[in-house]
Amino acid sequence: MAVKKTTKKAAKKAVKKTTKKAAKKIIRKMAMKSARTGSAKKKTRSEDVVVLQTLRGMRDILPSEQPYWEQVRRVFNKVAQEYGFGRIDTPLVEFENLFVRSVGSKTEVIEKEMYTFVTRGGDKVALRPELTAGNVRAFVQHGMAVWPKPVKLFSMGPVYRYDRPQEGRYREHFQGNFDVYGESDPILDAQMIQMADRILRALGIKNVAFHVNSIGTAKTRAAYKRKLTTFFEKYRRKLPAEFRPFIKENPFRIVDAKDPDVAAIAAEAPRAFDALDDESRAHFEKFLEYLDELGIAYVRDDTLVRGLDYYTQTVFEIYVKDSETAKRRSLGGGGRYDTLIKMMGGDDMPAIGFGLGIDRLVLEMKKIGAKSYQLPQPRVFLAQLGDLAKKKSLATFAELQKAGILTAESFGRGNLRAQLRKAERAGVDVAIIIGQKEALDDTVILKDMTSGSQETVPHDKMIAAVKKLLKNISKVREK
């Protein structure tokens, strides 16, 4: 019976559906056409109603997650200080050109992922997709070339990339970035790794792998690029269509392709290391020696080229392996960019830097249950009852603060029961209660929340009494 009904219904539906669907499709097409040809502005969600939702790939970082962020910020600041970095903040918005010229016009980041717009004044600008370009701009603009070398800059803030979000990948994410200008010695390269290692250790993140490679000087890189282009030209017809434009424009992207067919071809391609000149090779080997000396494990990764064009010589990427899925996720990376500053119109100035993705650090910390920075919790609750007491409560609260006693309260509530319930939930050790009587007598009640006992003390002895009581409770707890 039921079967019969369903089939009948389904059949009926199917007929109706197809016709309706087809009709609808046509209507939609017409609507699209008119929208395209007509002068009417494209309708967007935000014009219709207030959409109470974050934009795709953007998110709120709520109080509960903040302790992790605070922990990361503290570690970054500490390490920056230890290694002599000065903080720099640059604007989120820069001329689009700055990024196109520094990062490279044929890179994924610039081609597909940049937030660009024209200002009211007609400037073509972009939200920064990374931090180094702005730092380099600032370096040149403020004549830092004449500052004592090396110039070490630390920056931290949001960057924007319009790609498709998933876990640990957002359109707005936060990076911490360290850049050093004016030193070409490979020991700096190793020091960058050391700093990254220090940060990750301080955050409790394990299963980290440092992948390192050298892509040579701009000159050898250009030569290597030509070699690769020549090589891949031979396989043009065997390569999937989407890779073909890269042959001329950016053959490095074919080298690190994960597509097995492409990887098979790429395996035969000229090696980056073989293409290096003597100087680059010496630099890289020295760098590795320093890493050995530091005792930091690394993986030499021939396929590592980095997605940004400005890199020269040393490049590295920091991966973390997920203990459950065995999937690896990039936490950050960096490398030398010895020619970028000159290329951007500044002095000939070697530089090196690296960045870490804070969102991913936090994600990792949460996954492994790393401890986060805990904000100090109040141990005292101030409760009030009656008009007069309520009036005195604000001043009393300020007194406690001034004495360094972190205090919770719930002044908006009138009834004592509710306030003490709140105090209990806040996990405080002491409640201070001021009622009508106490307010008149100028006294307060101190209640030991752990034992339930309480005493009345004169208001001017309150601070001392609270401190003593807290001390006693701590003592008892230790035993």
Add this chain to the structure above:
RNA sequence: GCGGCCAUCGUUCAAUGGUAGGACAUUGGGUUGUGGUCCCAAGAAUGAGGGUUCGAUUCCCUCUGGUCGCCCCA
């Protein structure tokens, strides 16, 4: 940018082609000014828009968002 999966109170988990239910959380209360446990009560959700249907949260489509894989990266 491509493909797959998913979408129910603040959170989490149910259920159904016919009034969407619990738990946790929240708020109020359990007689005058005393917390924890407990009891009572209240508010609170089918992401949006269309379609099929007498009736859709359930079936279909589009959009939005999330998520996974690819791409790329942090």
